[in-house]
Amino acid sequence: MGACFSKVFNGCPLRINSALTWVHPETRDQYLLVGAEEGVYTLNLHELHEDALEKLLPHRCAWLYCISDVLLSLSGKPPQLLAHHLPGLFQRRRRPDAPSPLSRLLPRCPTPRAACGAAWPPPAAPPPTSPRWTGTPCWSASGAACGWWIWGGTPTPPWPPQLTFDFPVETLVCLPDSVLAFGRHGVQGRSLGGNQVTQEVTDESRVFRVLGAHRDIVLESRPAGDPRAPASLYLLTGHQSSF
Incomplete structure (x- = not known):
């Protein structure tokens, strides 16, 4: 089977800087997460009939990465490297009284390159896995x-x-x-x-x-x-x- 582009959202007005997909460990729903100038937004890919992006975080986001249900984001002005526990973040979206899932890893981070050198992951999280291909282009x-x-x-x-x-x-x-x-x-x-x-x-x-x-x-x-x-x-x- 050859490659093809599968459209998941039409007419997005956001100014997007980064995006990834994530599977909720409890519901097994797959979500699209986008980091944009307007904030972090999410789309349930199992409910595309709704065709609506929901705001997850309000601050400008320049970069996203996810590992072990933890979302790393370079957010705010000036940029800060933040860690968000995604299941907790989705729970808090429905229950405002739930504990905050946010951890601030660096007080200030001027560039995504600097963020990559931060001390991470948090305790009990496995280190990032490398792709099988490790060549240098x-x-x-x-x-x-x-x-x-x-x-x-x-x-x-x-x-x-x-x-x-x-x-x-x-x-x-x-x-x-x-x-x-x-x-x-x-x-x-x-x-x-x-x-x-x-x-x-x-x-x-x-x-x-x-x-x-x-x-x-x-x-x-x-x-x-x-x-x-x-x-x-x-x-x-x-x-x-x-x-």
Whole structure:
């Protein structure tokens, strides 16, 4: 089965910086969480007929990451690195008298890069797991074509494959046996074994942007001729060797 964009929300007015999906450990409902200039919002992907984003947190959010039901966010002005216990946060949304699920990890954090170096996770939380693919991409571009050299550790003969894309690459998502390269108008996957195209989705009438690739790949899309139009939100489904 080839990759395809599955629309989960149409006409989103938010200015989104980051997004991810999360499964509630009790209800098993899957949620889309988006961090935007307007706050953190959530969408129950099992109830798409409602077609409504619900505000979860009120502060500006520049970055999101989730592990072991704990949501890390870079939120506020100036930015602060915060940890939110998601089941407690959803409970508090329905019961305002419930204990606060918020922990402040750093008093101030000017950039997402600094946040990545914070002392975390909290007690009893396992360390983040690394993707199975650990190679380091190095790239060079000439015109619209990009060539990516892929290897893990120190390369030795035979030399690693060169993955070639005939469009400017904006985001790479590395899978165990292939690489997904996202450009302005879609995505192309190429095998690490021989540079063969494994999947491709292109729509010249739309402009796509990857919002997150933790657990699921989340994208937003706008008409190519109207960059200020409300965005549609998508999940990439059907791609091979997904996380």
